Structure formats: C-alpha cells, structure tokens
Amino acid sequence: MTPLVATAVLTAAVTHAGWNAIAHRITDKLVGFTLISGGGLLIGLAAVPFTGFPAAGAWPYLLASSAIHIAYYALLMQSFRLGDFGQAYPIARGTAPLLVTVIAAVFAHEVPDGWAAAGIVLSCAGLTGVALWGLRGRRPNWPAIGAALATGLTIAVYTVVDGIGVRASGSPLAYIAWLMAVQGAVIPAYALYRLRGELPGLLRPFARIGLLGAAMSVAAYALVLWAQTKAELAPIAALRESSIIVGAAIGAVVFKERFGLPRVAAAGLLVVGIGLMLRSG
Template sequence: MSLAGLVLVLCAAVCHATWNFFVKRVGGGAELIWLFSLVTVVIYLPLPVWILVTQDPDLSLWPVIFIIGSVLLHLGYFLILQIGYRHGDLSLVYPIARSTGPLLSSTFAVVFLGEIITVQMAAGALLIVFGVLMLTGGIRPGARHVTLSLLFGLATGTFIGSYTAWDAYAVSVLLVPPIILDYSSSLGRVLLLSPMARRKWHEIGRHWAEHRKEVILIALFNPLAYILVLYALTFTPVAFVAPTREVSVLLSVLAGSILLKEGQLGRRLGWAVIILTGMGVLLTA
C-alpha cells in the first residue's frame, strides 16, 4: 500500500470516527440521516458543480447506472443498520457488520475486480477483522435475539462489502469522480427518505434545535470520510483499503471510553494492539 493511500485512509478513519461520535451523542434514526444528508447537500453543492463545469466527467449510461446503484446500496446500508439496531442486539449487530464488511469487500474485489491477495495480506486483514470483532464486544452468549441479530449483522456487512467493491469499480475503472459519486449518494438519501421526513418533521425540528452544531459536523465529516476512501480506491486495491478503514472503529470505541466515559479502556487498548499489529502485517505485504 502506498504512503499516499495510507494517509488518505487514515485521515478518512479520523473523519469517520468523528461523525460517528457525534451521531452516538445525538441519537436518532432515519430522521437524523435525512437531516444531516440535507445539510451535506447544501454545504457540498459547490464541489460537484465545479467538477461538472471544469472537468466534464463522463456521465454516459454505465457511469450513471453505477452512480444509481451506489445510491441504493448506501441507502440500503443505512436503513438495514437502523432496523438492525431497533430489532436486534447492538452488541451483536455492530461487531458482526464491521468485521464481515471488509472480508466481503476483499472477496468481491478478488472475484469481480481481479485483485490478488497474498497470504500476508490475508493474515493482516484477518487480524484486523478479529480485533475489531472483539473490540466491539464479540459474540456474547447472553445477547438477546441472537439469530435475528446475526442476520442483521451479516446483512449490514454484505451492504458494506457490496458498496465498497461497487464504488471501487466506479471510481477506478469508470472514472466517476469521487465527489460526484458521494454527493449523489447524499442527494439520493434526501430524495428517497423525504416521505419519512414529512412524517417525522417534529423530531427533525428537535434535532436541529437541540443539536445544530453536531448535525453540521456530521454533515461535514460523513461525506469527507468516504470521499477520501474513494480517492484512495482510485489507485489502491480494495484488499488494502477495506481492512485499513476499520481503524475508524478503533478510534470510535476509544473515543467512547475516554470522551463518553464508557469505561473498559484497558480491555479496548489490548484489542487495539491486535488491530494495529494486523495493520502492520497488511501494510508491509
């Protein structure tokens, strides 16, 4: 993995951990997704307009199909994750989703993008995935709705793996500009979630009144995190990017221990060492 790719992915991880921290602090469901997506559409509007005017990107049939597919995959990810949190056990859904996502991303990259994974790359990725699984709680025998939680976790991980490989093809092969791809996703969420937003207008107004600064920060960092990943994918294999992205989970969990006073700092630091070891193995492959 090149130094430029590593820097982009690590910066993306910091942005990802930042917006997740604020989402956790605010709370909320699909109405919060709609609200911060709307703010994102407003804030980031000059960037896609500038790209369309100055770069004249190819927006023929296949690039447009992949843009629409990306919108649907990302929306599916957000919605299945929220449903899983409501009907499953968070301690199962989240770790399973975050650990299966990069494994599926790498698998799809090998099958559909023709990438090659060495034994060392696989070992590093597995160390990262195992560390993330245990860092976020592991599979607890006493959890509620175990079967349902497993299914939602796997479904969410499938969406993560699917949109990562799909988007990698869009930006690296079809040369869709990353900003256009991500902006389309935000705009698509706003349009497709608008009927729900009308029904939950009171909750949206409460979020804006009580957590305006947090919503704006989420709207800034949420797209930036993925735009940086997309730029890395234009010249870096998915097999490197997908597992390395998971350092964002490490940062999010440590932030929860330190800033939100969730405790368990010692145990979490122990698994952090495993994740960082896996990153070292992967990045030197």
C-alpha cells in the same frame, strides 16, 4: 498501499467513527440521519458546479451505490436503535473486510498477495475481537446483532460497487459529489412524509451537530474513494475498519462503555495487520 494512501484511509476511519458517534448520540435516529443525509445532499449540490460530471461509465455504479447506501442507512439506524454503540458499530464494520476480499476477487479480479492477505486476516481478527468483546457477559441481543450483520453486508457491497465506479468516473470528487446528491434526498423526503409539520422543530435542537456529522461523513468517504483509485479494495476496507477501535474508544469515553484489555490486544493485531498491508505496498 503507500503510506500516503494509508494515512488518508486512517484519517477517514477516525472521521467515520466520529460521525457514527454523532448519529448514535441523537436520540431520534430518523432525525439524526435526516440531518446527516440531508447535509450530505447540500454538500454534494454545492460541490457539483466545481466537480462536473463523472464519466458515463460510472453512472450505473453510482446509482446502484445510492440504492445500497439507502439500505445501509436504514439498517444502521435499526442497529443503533436496538444495540449499544460499542456493540452495533464493531459488528457492522467488522464483518465487511473479509466480504470485500471475496467480492472484490470475484467482480474486480483483485486477489491480494501473501503479505496483504496476512494483513487482512490479522486485521479482521482484531476487528472480530472488538466485536466479540462488545458481546461479553450478556445475553445476545439477536435482533440487534442481525441488523448489524446486515449492515455489514451492505457495507461490503457498496465498497466494491463504489471502488469499481470511482475508477471509471475519471474524478473521485465528481463521483462523491453526485453520490451525495443522488442518495441524500431519500431519507429527508421520508422524514418529511413521516413527521410533516413536526420535522423543523425536531431538527432544530440537533442541527449544528447533525450537519457536522454530515460534513464528517462526506469527508471520510471522499478520502476512501480517492484511496480506492490508488490501491486494491480489500486492504483499504480492512484498514478503513480500524474505525472500530476509534469507535470503541468513543464508546468508552462518551457513552461510558467499557474498553478493556481484550480491545487493547485487538488493536495490537490491527496495527500488525496494517504493517503487513503496507509491506505489500
């Protein structure tokens, strides 16, 4: 992993934490994700005339990823309904990198070398520390934890599916444009069915911030998809989930959730892990 790729993924991590915080802040989760998903649909459709079509070999992965992303959004909405942002977000994101390492080794034949493996393990230790700190001193909310863990599984699966798909696409921009266009209609369609005439009035107060979240979501994932064409999937997944540290900071500043010394130590482990992954590159 080169410094340029690492910078792109870290930028994606910050942007990703930002749109998740926006989604959490909108009280009605269906309204929030309708704006974010629908905004992604509009961005994808606007980009399609300029990006063209992905190569034929990418379409099975793109369609599979669209279905997995819909499950991801549904589970993420549920985890945000049931748990605090500082708890749900770290657990959902922190479970993914090790799963990606295993899945990528099996399906993409990518086995990390010693430095990368050490970096992934240290990074995951830091991410796990943040997640566990989110559970401190309270009775576990098992439904929220279950939803967050299931969200993490979908993240790992779509990460590998998209990593293989974008490499077969011939164009990361075409792949992200069509991915947004294909998956983006489902949640707005469900919201329209569920809320009918109430939907425009519910969307209006959050339209600006929701569409900002959509733009951030598309930008974050476009950067990750580009990075997946330049480096192996597992280190990118581990580095991408540094968004957990950003999310924890947002939780402390915006949602008044404690950050704490253990999260500082976890962030330190993550930084060391990133350094080892860069050494591998």
